[in-house]
């Protein structure tokens with residue numbers, strides 16, 4: 001099977017890590033689990049054992065065909081090929097070893113989606129960005145993630161647990177939904193960070209609004225950035 005780099009196809013090869021991801025997801029028989037990226041299906045049957053229903057999507061048709069024949073005897077599994085970020089399905093728990101190039105998109109999409117909690121595997125550097133506390137390291141995605149979720153590091157995963165071996169190590173995170181965000185708010189937070197050297201007064205002036213605050217974006221707390229974004233969005 002050809003592994004396609006552009007789809008982030010580094011498959012987990014450790015059954016014990018797969019088991020611990022599924023156990024950390026705290027799935028009950030009332031839950032609908034959404035798995036983004038079926039891959040070779042290391043997590044999929046384990047999720048089905050715990051859940052009422054599992055919807056597993058992979059952008060790679062070949063992988064879905066493969067999973068359909070492997071898991072034809074599992075009756076609470078729905079396999080779909082396509083872009084998982086375009087799903088209209090509702091779910092209570094999200095589980096994914098994310099394709100790393102789509103991590104930012106995944107966090108923004110999850111911030112807009114209504115669900116209870118999830119377990120995700122991300123590149124170590126991306127996890128550090130999400131959890132960055134100092135304003136220098138903080139990015140728009142750190143503020144979005146902090147507003148949308150409570151995030152806990154569950155464990156570190158070395159690169160040798162994947163085939164083919166990627167260049168980077170990974171981290172497993174628990175994400176618990178705190179606030180539902182909309183597209184406009186997410187877009188505005190990203191916009192604010194494109195002006196990070198400017199003061200609040202100057203940012204708002206540019207948008208025909210007023211403020212007496214002379215602090216720069218880097219000097220604002222996460223909550224202050226959310227408030228500023230909401231002020232910008234006010235009609």
Ligand SMILES: C[S@@+](CC[C@H](N)C(=O)[O-])C[C@H]1O[C@@H](n2cnc3c(N)ncnc32)[C@H](O)[C@@H]1O
Nearest residue numbers: 007011012037038039057058059083084097099
């Ligand atoms: C890091 S692999 C993980 C696969 C498997 N869950 C595992 O743990 O080994 C990421 C998977 O996501 C799939 N993928 C990439 N972009 C996607 C998208 N937009 N929607 C659904 N699946 C996607 C890739 O084809 C790949 O199978």
